[in-house]
Amino acid sequence: MQILKGTPVSPGIVIGEAFLLDLEEYRMPRRAVEPEQIEQEVARFQTAVDAVVGEITEDVRRLKAAMPEDDLHKIFEGHAAIVNDLVPSVVDSIRKYRFTPEHAVSKRVRTIVKQLTSRDDPSGLAARFVVDFNDVEKRLLRALFGERGGLKGGANGKSVVFAKDLTPSQTIGLDRTKILGFVTEFGGRTSHTAILARAHGIPAVVGIADVTRDVSGGDTVIVDGTKGIVIVEPDGETLKKYRALEKNFISFERRTADEMRSQPSETRDGIAIALLANIERPEEAATARDYGAGGIGLFRTEFLYFDPRNLPTEKEQFEKYRQVLKSMDGRPVTIRALDIGADKEVSGITAQERNPFLGCRGIRLLFERMDLFRTQLRAILRASAFGKVRLMFPMVSTLDEIKQAKAIVADVREELDAEGVSFDPEMPVGIMIEVPSAAIAADILCTEAEFLSIGTNDLVQYVMAVDRVNEKIAPLYQPAHPAVLRLIRSVIDAGARAERPVSMCGEMSGDPLFTALLLGFGLRSFSAVPSALPEVKKVLRSVSIPEARQIAQDALALPDAHQVVEYLTEKTRRIIPELF
Amino acid sequence: MVEKTVTIQNAHGLHVRPATKLADLAGKFKSQVTIHKDGQDVAARSIIELLTLAAAQGTQLKIRAEGPDAAEAVDAIEKLVNARFGLD
Numbered sequence: 001m002q003i004l005k006g007t008p009v010s011p012g013i014v015i016g017e018a019f020l021l022d023l024e025e026y027r028m029p030r031r032a033v034e035p036e037q038i039e040q041e042v043a044r045f046q047t048a049v050d051a052v053v054g055e056i057t058e059d060v061r062r063l064k065a066a067m068p069e070d071d072l073h074k075i076f077e078g079h080a081a082i083v084n085d086l087v088p089s090v091v092d093s094i095r096k097y098r099f100t101p102e103h104a105v106s107k108r109v110r111t112i113v114k115q116l117t118s119r120d121d122p123s124g125l126a127a128r129f130v131v132d133f134n135d136v137e138k139r140l141l142r143a144l145f146g147e148r149g150g151l152k153g154g155a156n157g158k159s160v161v162f163a164k165d166l167t168p169s170q171t172i173g174l175d176r177t178k179i180l181g182f183v184t185e186f187g188g189r190t191s192h193t194a195i196l197a198r199a200h201g202i203p204a205v206v207g208i209a210d211v212t213r214d215v216s217g218g219d220t221v222i223v224d225g226t227k228g229i230v231i232v233e234p235d236g237e238t239l240k241k242y243r244a245l246e247k248n249f250i251s252f253e254r255r256t257a258d259e260m261r262s263q264p265s266e267t268r269d270g271i272a273i274a275l276l277a278n279i280e281r282p283e284e285a286a287t288a289r290d291y292g293a294g295g296i297g298l299f300r301t302e303f304l305y306f307d308p309r310n311l312p313t314e315k316e317q318f319e320k321y322r323q324v325l326k327s328m329d330g331r332p333v334t335i336r337a338l339d340i341g342a343d344k345e346v347s348g349i350t351a352q353e354r355n356p357f358l359g360c361r362g363i364r365l366l367f368e369r370m371d372l373f374r375t376q377l378r379a380i381l382r383a384s385a386f387g388k389v390r391l392m393f394p395m396v397s398t399l400d401e402i403k404q405a406k407a408i409v410a411d412v413r414e415e416l417d418a419e420g421v422s423f424d425p426e427m428p429v430g431i432m433i434e435v436p437s438a439a440i441a442a443d444i445l446c447t448e449a450e451f452l453s454i455g456t457n458d459l460v461q462y463v464m465a466v467d468r469v470n471e472k473i474a475p476l477y478q479p480a481h482p483a484v485l486r487l488i489r490s491v492i493d494a495g496a497r498a499e500r501p502v503s504m505c506g507e508m509s510g511d512p513l514f515t516a517l518l519l520g521f522g523l524r525s526f527s528a529v530p531s532a533l534p535e536v537k538k539v540l541r542s543v544s545i546p547e548a549r550q551i552a553q554d555a556l557a558l559p560d561a562h563q564v565v566e567y568l569t570e571k572t573r574r575i576i577p578e579l580f
Numbered sequence: 581m582v583e584k585t586v587t588i589q590n591a592h593g594l595h596v597r598p599a600t601k602l603a604d605l606a607g608k609f610k611s612q613v614t615i616h617k618d619g620q621d622v623a624a625r626s627i628i629e630l631l632t633l634a635a636a637q638g639t640q641l642k643i644r645a646e647g648p649d650a651a652e653a654v655d656a657i658e659k660l661v662n663a664r665f666g667l668d
Contacts, residue, residue: 078596081603081627115632123636125593132596132631 001235004208006183008228009194012203012253013246015239016180018219018232019159020212021166032098041094045101048143049083055139056080075132075309082136102144109137117352127348128309160221162212166193181223183230185211188474192343195457195507197225199278201253201531205230207471253531260534260541261292267519269544274525275533276334278505282320285327288530292537295332297453297527298392298505299324301376302340308348311372317379325387332388334453334503334527335380336432338372339394341365343469357467362395362432363405370408377412384424391427392453397435402448405429432505433491434458442491446498453527454491456506460484478561479508485556485564489521496522503527512576513568515539520552535576542575582650584643586661594635596627598665603627605660611647613657624657 033041056076063073086108093104113133116126160181182197182204197204203225215221215232222231222242226249231238265275276297277288288296304312304320312320324333341350341361349369353359366373380391393405406429416423430451433439439459442452456479461468463484466476478484488504495502503525508514510528512535518526519540526536543551551571558564588594594602606613606624613624617639622629624643635641641661645653660666 074597074600078600078627081600082596082631085603085626085628112628112632116634121634123593123634125595125636126634128595129631129634 001238002214002232004211004214004230004232006205006208006211006228006230007188008204008225009187009189009191009206010182010197010202010204011226011249012181012201013222013224013226013242013249014160014180014203015220015222015242015246016158016160018215018221019161019179020215021161021163033094033100035098038095038098041101042091045090045094045104045144046087048101048140049087051143052083052136052139053080055143056083079132079136079139082132083140086136086140102141105137105140105144109133124308124348131308131347160223162215163193164212165191166196181221181225182206183208183211183215183221183223185209186471187469188471188477191469191471198507198510198532199280199529201529256534256538257291257531260537261290263537263541265292265294265537265540267540267543267545267548269546271524271545273519273540274503275537276332276503276505276525276527277530277533278510278527279324279530282323282327284530285324289327291530291533293331293530293533295334295388296324296328297334297503297525299333299335301336301338302344302346305338305340305346305349305372308346312375312379314375314379314382317376318382321380321383321389322386325383325389328387330387332390334390334392334430335383336392336394337363337366337380338376341395357461363393363401364395366393367401367404373408374412377409378416381409381412381416381423381427382421384427385422389424389427390451391429392432392451393429394432394455395435395458396431396433396445396449397437399441399444399448402431402445406448430500434462434506436462436487439463439487439491442494443498446494446500449500451501451503452491452495454488454502454504454506454509456484456488456504456508459487459506460508463487479511479514480555480561480564480568482556482559482561482564485517485521488518489552489556492522501525510536512536512539513565513572516543516548516551516571517555517568519543519545520548520550520555539572539575581644581646582654583645584654584658586641586643586658588635588637588639588641588661590664590667591637593637593639594630594633594641596631597667599627599630601665602630602657602660605656606653609645609647609649609653609656611645611650611653613643613645613653616642616644 056079060073060076089108090104093099094101113130116130121127157178159179160183161179162183165184165186179202181202182193184193184206185208187193187206191206193204193206203223205223205225205228208230219233222234266272274294276295277293278298279285279288279296280300281303304317321335339362340346341359342357360368383389396402409429428450431449432455433442433452434455438445460477460479464476464478464481466473468477492502504523505527509526510532515536516539528536555564555567558567590598603625614621615624617633617635622633643654643657
């Protein structure tokens, strides 16, 4: 039994089996192969090649059977050819330089990738090949490392995912219903893994150094996402204790959800508050309904773009949007235009930048990729004929950007009109407030934006000048910092003065700690991950607006984030003691 | 030596699938077949080398072959390219 301690980022307790991701990150054995073992290593490599080619052949067969009309399987046939083509040069470097097969494979693939990425690539073709080569490399390394990876059968419903770190593009492909927990070596409360885990109510612990080295695929593991503890291969007694805790936790969550579902979303003094859900896949709309969401406050559309080889057509997107509108049955759905760049990379679309968080992301990138932008706008507008759609632009920093984006929307509308395609001519167009310039000048932006949604994750990072994925400076990422609070209040004020609805869709709006404070600032619409809604509702139903105003006033008088959190914890504990 | 110039017509360029076909075909001849694109030349029978050309739609490529069946090899590859590799 081994007990490891990390940062708790998503509460809950689960017991499952370790499932290791990130094989390409494994320590490459760089030691030189002993001369008398060279042929043995060559043979080991040959066995791995045979296994991978067999695996690919099996994939091709499976794909052909599942999707006979689709040509996807042919790409994998190409992968088998790439594997065979790698053999001579890899064997050569095992023999000549005494490299281990793992190192030789990686080195060869890295060289090819470097060659592909080192020159201009206007067609984006080279970038797409990089995906293919990475895939082939991963397969070979997995075969060489053997069972340690345990990835073969995929996640199985009992899986706890272990990784160095999870990137958005990695997690978007995971089947989350088959994942019990997440454990990573890097990251803090605001890392992508943490946000994702909370979004799905999956317990997670991050920041355990070298954990992927200490755990093997298939090990029994306990994840305590409330305390930040991971136990590898627990003994019988520990296992028994945690089984009981696991049951208790599930029942508390379920109790709150059941208790709150039928209750109206209003403060103790009867002021109605909109409780909306953030979702990132159409299927989650059902979950949102189950947790009592009154609409979708943020429908992220990045999931459509994770496979750069198959960018979504207008029709595919339209179907997905309509699916959500149908699930929400007349309730409002705010669709956010594609928001990639920074830590959300899509190869072939996003560029490598020196300072990606300050780079070409969100609306800036959409202006560069008018093809993607217009296709998406057409799909969203077409969907607007089937429900209450609101369109939102990410990463806006100037008034001009809104004008420009709206001009494009108008143009697309004319195009649809000319084609006789119907859409909602009144569809509101609004913006995310996540850049300090937009927050400070919110009153000006309100002249063009029909609604605002405060995205606190990025807003906090930009106001504090703290990269939210850099764990070294994680303590400086402070949503409760007086500067952040003042700015949020001023955005809410600006919206109220201009009579523009203001919502919040960042992490803060789903954290019950901030509910009363935000109500006190005048916020009347909260959008959060579905699983967070019952707790937020529980808090807001327990306070009156005058009380909330007092809490806001008191919190604003405090000099630092630490004291604000302490004060809010004290206030919130009286309402939901179980949370603290 | 036999040489011919062709233009890639497929919308997605010389991607994995056409490159696989080209490499397979080139491997059937005894001659050494190479493909040239602005100063870069690669072995036609290596899919990896073909991919590193990153030849998008409209790219002009020179097919060169040297050996007993050079003319047949170049003709066959020219045909394959012009038939859009039987894809799209």
